[in-house]
Amino acid sequence: MVFARYLWLLLYYAQYAGTQLMKDYEDITLSILSPPVDEASLALPFNMGQDRTSGCFCRSTSRKDLVVCFGNYECAKFPKINIGVCDTLVVRTTVISQITVGDLDQYFGLRALKIDGNSRLHTLQPGIFRNLSNLEELSVSYNTQLHYLQTHTFTGLVKLKSLILVNNRFEKLTEIVPAFKPNTLPSLTLLDLSENNFENINENTFLPMNGSKLEILNLNLCRLDYIHPNSFSKLKKLKELHIRENDLNAPSIYNFLLKMIDSGINLGYLDLSGMGFRKQPPMKIMEMIANTTIRRLNLADNQFELITDDDFPYMPNIEVLDLRRVFAIAVSPYAFNPDRFPKLRILLLSGNNLPGINIYHISCQQLLLLDLSSNKGTSSSSLYYEIDRGVFSFCRDLRFLNLAYNRIKHIYNYTFIGLENLRILNMENGTLFHIGLGTFKPMKHLEILNLGNNPLVSSENLTSSQFEGLNELKMLILRNCGIKRFNDDDNMFEMMPNLTHLILTNNQLFYITVETLKPLKFLKVLDLSQNLLVSWWQPIFLASGIQPTKLYLMNNKISHFSLGMIQDLNYLLEKYNASVEIDLMDNLFICDCNSMYKIYTWLQVNGSDILKKYFAKSNILCSSPDVWEDRRVADFMSSIKNLRCFVYQKFSTAMLLVWTAPSLVTIAFLLIVIFLIYRYRIYIRYWLFLAKVALGRSFIRRTLKADNLNKAYKYDAFVSYCNDDREFVLEMISQLESQPPYLKLCIYERDFEIGTFISEAILRSINESRHIILIISNGFAKSQWCRWETHLAEYHRLFLDDGTPHDPLVLIKTGEVENKYLTTTLKYLLKTKIYHSWTEQNSDDFWKKLRNVLVKNK
Missing domain, CATH: 3.80.10.10 (Ribonuclease Inhibitor)
Structure with missing residues (x-):
């Protein structure tokens, strides 16, 4: 979102282009990077x-x-x-x-x-x-x-400029055009009739619009297979014609373009994308366009695998050429040479199969914008997207270079030599994990650098030497780069003294220090959302002197307001008053007396009016306790005086004065012991059971080993599972109990006695079973009962190691398990034991292997 707001920089720096170029091609720059989000339509x-x-x-x-x-x-x-x-x-x-x-x-x-x-x-x-x-x-x-x-449908719309009629059921263009008469719609400049089934346009179709001010006409995806050469002759003011993805042949396009020239229609933009052109652009049409006023030519979504030096004639007026998604695997060195395209300023080659940038692949001396994003290469090309040394040596006018969504693994100090006037570099969503020392030094005027969604810190930390030379950088985007911390002893931000926007969202930052922020004296926007930040005790912004107007801290691990945080908030709010934006939504604020009382009292005594007003109006929500979940922190703080927090405070102070330290320690110890005994009572009973079994092991080990070998088990296996896997368990019963060798499984829904305690039934069943089967799935990992059964199974395996010749634990994994739900025991078991993985394709082999495991030690 912030990125899109700064795309105007490219047009601002288009010093060799006129104001019309800046106006007409703003939409191109917005679409290349993150497009602006219509917040109003989403919220x-x-x-x-x-x-x-x-x-x-x-x-x-x-x-x-x-x-x-x-x-x-x-x-x-x-x-x-x-x-x-x-x-x-x-x-x-x-x-x-x-x-x-x-x-x-x-x-x-x-x-x-x-x-x-x-x-x-x-x-x-x-x-x-x-x-x-x-x-x-x-x-x-x-x-x-x-x-x-x-005909009179739109009567009254005297100021209407844009009319969009996309994807209705219109089939005859002649039947609806009379509704667009200039005396009905005198101000109409844009008409979009795309995705209707017109099939053909005859000579007099647009006759009722004679004299119209229409400048933009969209007829995309209309199944057009014929356009009469004179059909557009009445639209004298037409500037843009979009006929993308129709069934028109090259001669038909040539004929109506020729007639438009004869009629004095000065097109500025022609969209011929997705027209089915193959091998090369139709030379006859290209020669026709070369003699028109067309400045923007869109040939995207056609098929030109090899773009050679002879594919285009001399085209003196073309300023923007769109060749996105044309399956290009190679570009000849002089295909876009200034001798052929003297005014070319924007070249779009994204979504192709180019394996990299070779010094002989592309000439861009005259370009302001070059888009080479999303070039995946071919099966025969190298795995990574390569940039040769000296590729940009003659690209001194280039202002915007887009290399996003390419598999670039490393960049060096020679990669960008020649781009001394580059203002925007976009390398997001790549595989970049190595940045050489002095890589960005040649781009001394760079103002926006986007390195988001790259594994930058997978093999090394970020250092100041890597970012040397970025003295004029205004915006740095390091979204989702795996950053855990910044090195204060080698502060990379010292190389960016003019930085105003720093985007660090979706990393793994636990904290950020005063030393990290100190060099950023002009910082206005700091985005630290979706990290692991906790409440900081000492003021960061006050100590560093940094005063951003927008501070984003959403979706972190902040649980309460510390005094340092309050001082920082007060510092920022007093500086910018109401204009500052501080977002702390989706954190883990605990709304109880222990976490909020001291801050409440500090605010009442020392808080400024603007700070109190901020808390009163903020929508920060509590996450716990349950009674305050999803309610505003401001509401909790305003109700503190009615919640016995004052009584709690006085009571705590009095007890500290009256009771001695030994008494407090003794009482606390007893309470902890009682709490632990109560909470883990089931485990304690099981440990006592295990202790009785293990008692005297050193004296009767040999006898016990022999007894275990001959021990008669009631069940062949106890099955631990969650209700989500019931269908799988039913299939297991069918496979193992109904077919030789007719095994006996313990299933709690079937075999537990009615009226017994669940915990007692589980303990008894585990002891009476030769094996314990854990059916591990996402639902199993979430279930508290299943986790408890896993602990019992592991304890059973560890503490009863008394000569049993087999490992009783059998693991079956039925799908992907999210890492956040795995307990320490489950993680250990999955890493140290071989488990069976269930797949539909090899079900027979799966049941055979499982049956062999259970029968082997029978």
Whole structure:
């Protein structure tokens, strides 16, 4: 999210391009890196309830600038709700069949309206938009019963700029175009008719739109197999034409492009992606485009395995060339040479099969942006993505280099030589585990560096020498790199004195020190979310002098507010007042007198007004005890005076004064002993049972060994399992008890006597069984009873080692077990004992092996 906000840097530094380039290609830069998240559409916390008139349920953002109404079964009419100053209304997934005149009259203040995904909508009455004169964006998409638009459907939308009609049931373009007449939609500049089944466009299809201001026309995925050469001649203002993934042949495209030139239509962007071109771009079309005003050419999702020097003619106007996902395995050295593409500034080659960057592969002297991400190579290429020495020696104008999602394992001090003017380097989601000393030194003007999702610390720690030369770096992203700590004696952040954004989310940091942060005097955003941070005792930000305006500490292991934390919060809040953002959600705050009373009293005596206000308004939630779970910490602190915390404090002080230290120690010891005896009473009874069995072992070992060899067991095996694995156990019973040699299993649901204590029954059954079978699954690891049975089984194996000739413990693993649920005993058993793994494919072999193990020592 933060990354996307800084993508404007690329365009800002496009000093060789005009303002139109900066405007037109902003969407490209946003899509290459993390796209901006529409927070309003994702967060709808306010429930507006059900509209009684229509049956629709509605939710909104906290500011009510976005309202979404829905209802798969109840919502049969267009909702009539009071939306106040709402900017955008979305009505989706309803059973509305038609929208009639008057249904929308009350929404006259809307700027955007979306009527999407309504499977029964088939009619839009003319005049329904008569009162929406302020509407600028309208989407009526994914309504699979809507097949026709009447001529006056959009009357009243005098300010409408964007009309989206994607994936409806329109089949004849001539039937709906009259609804787009310029006297009806005088401000329309974008029309998206993608994913409708038009098949062909005849000569007079767009005749009703003669004189329209339309600049962008989208006809993607429309099954078009014919476009009349003169079909677009009436759209004089057209700047962008998107006809991606249709069935048009090269001559048809050539003919209508030729007629558009003759009609004086100056296209700036042409999308020919996914058109089925093979081997090389159609030379005749490329020569045609070379003589037009087209600046952006999209040829993605075609198939050009080898991009040679002769695939493109001289193209003097092309500034952006999109060759993503064209199956390219090699690029000739002069394919994009400045002599052929003098104005080329953005080259997109992501999603191909390029095995690396060879000095003879690509020429990018004139480029500002080069995207080589997601190149997986081929089966015959090397395992890792390789970058040759000196590849970027002549790329001095390059501002943005994207190498994300490539299997780059290491980079050295010669890798980026020549990129002295690079501003953004993206290497996220790779396999990078080695950074050579001085690797980033050639990029002295680098401002954004993304190394997220790389195993950087798998083999070495991060050092200052690796990041030398990043004096102008503004943003560093080290998300999910396995970082456990930073070395204060060799502080890498001393190389980045101008850093403003530091993203360290999803690592393994337990703490962060004052010395680590001290060099970052200009830090504004610090993201430490999804780590293992605990409450810090000494102030960090106050001591280091660092004052970020955004501090993200979500999803850590913070259990309480220490005095050092409170001092830091007070320091940040007093500096920036209400503008600072401190997020502590999803931590493990314990809301009891012991953890919160001292902080509460400190706040009452020393806390500033702004700090008190922060706690009062914060949504930080308690995680325990149960009575306060998922309730606000602020509510607990405000109720402290009513919770006997004062009595608790006075009582504790008085007892310390009255009782002597020996008395306290004695009482505490007795309480601990009583608690341990009560808690582990079942285990103690079992240990006593084992002690009786082991008594006198040294005197009768030989006799005992002989007796054990001849001991008659009631069961061949005791089966320990969780209820989730009941079906597997039933299959085991069928395989082992119903077929030779007819083994006898102890199953608690069948064999335990009614009325006996469960613990006694388990102890008796284990002692009466020759083997103990543990069926280990994720549910088994979660179950408290199964864990207890595992302990008993292990103790039985260890303490009864009295000459028994076989190991009674048999492990069966039925699926993947999450590591967080494994106890120490289970981990030890799985690492030290050979276990059987259940698979459907080899079930017969599995039962045969298990039957042999149980019969072997019978």
